[in-house]
Amino acid sequence: MEKSWVKKFEEQEQWFRELFLCHCGYSICESGHHFGPAVRPNYILHYVLEGKGTYHIGNRTYELEKEEGFLIEPNVMTFYQADEQQPWQYLWIGFQGSRADKLMREMGLSYRVPTFSSGCGEELLRIVQSVLHDERDGIEQMLFHQSQMYAFFSCIARSISTQNSEFQMGKRNYYVQAAVEYIQNHYAQEIKVQDIAEYVGISRSYLATLFQSIMHTSPNAYLMNFRLSRAKEQLSLTRFPVGMIAGMCGYKDALVFSKAFKQHVGMTPSQYRKLDRASQNKGLYHTE
Structure with a gap:
């Protein structure tokens, strides 16, 4: 079981489609209390205030404690559970919007890197x-909630960016x-940088x-x-046609491949192969 204080928001989306608050809350969990396995319809950032627990995503398990947090992404199966001896207390905000994914990645959080630490x-x-305790109403309330959501993100982004340089470099x-x-x-x-x-x-x-x-x-x-x-390896070691080698190296168009090759190497693929073969033959002649 757990004691929870939760507030949900239903009108934020029609005003703030790029990024808006869905819900937020605070929980005091009992030993072993868990949620899931389940998927959520929106993003959720949890932050551990006291105690310990585990977060499971995919085939990975993260042991988390005070001043650490984790990200849940939409439609991703997750499971999290309070420690038996020191059950955690945590807070969270749920959010959504067309810019939510980009924001998380700019902050360094994603499915592959779903945890963080913060001293705030x-x-x-x-x-x-x-x-949770706000009693405003109307547009004033919506704007206040939106501002607090951004303050939450700003706090985490600031603490992540000021973590020790060794961790960041790693x-x-x-x-x-x-x-x-x-x-x-x-x-x-045919992969691209976006892929x-x-x-x-x-x-x-x-x-x-980073590159x-x-x-x-x-x-x-x-x-x-x-x-x-x-x-270059294929041109040196095989007799495959240039067009086939282009396809083997991710170039659908052999002409595009030849142009890139010449610009990079200084000669066409056929010229490179001819020169390489002549060099190999010369080397063989001198070793006999």
């Missing part, structure tokens, strides 16, 4: 309590590593920023270079 628990509690490296692995495993398909960003769970602009910072190149340039390096 007292401020978050004041925000939620101000909404998270940034994780995103780039995941992106590189995706490219290596899917370069033969890579969606797989990693961050925005395209943030992915580009420039860590790899000193753009995601698109890395993808192209990786494809062309694989094309």
Whole structure:
């Protein structure tokens, strides 16, 4: 069981379609109290004020305690449960809107990275309590609730951005590593930078920023270079037609492939193959 204080909002969507508050609340859970497995129709950010608990999403389990939180995304099966010895107390806000997904990813939260830590628990509690106890009505009430929702996001975003640099660098490296692995495993398909960003769970602009910072190149340039390096291997090691190699390296159009190859390497694929074969033959001649 749990003791909960909840407030729901029904008119926010018609005024604030890009981002609006659906509900918020505060719960004191008893030992082992759980919710789910279930899916939710909107985004929910939980924040642990006291105690401990576990959050299950996909095949992953997160052990969470005071000053940590977790994101639930719409239509994703989740399960969370209070610890038997130290059951948690938490607050939450539920929200939705056309910009909700982008906002979460800009803050560094997603299905792949659904947890966070923040030391602003007292401020978050004041925000939620101000909404729960608010007695305004009409447009004044809706605007106040909207402002408190943004204050909630601002508080979490601020605390996430000021976490120690080692943690942040580790998270940034994780995103780039995941992106590189995706490219290596899917370069033969017609993937684009947007596909890579969606797989990693961050925005395209943030992915580009991370690549420039860590790899000193753009995601698109890395993808192209990786494809062309694989094309050079195929030209050297096989007798496959150039058009077939183009398709094997993610280029649907052989002419586009040849143009990119020449711009990158300085010669056409056929010229590269001819020069490489001549070089190999020369090497064999000198070793005999």
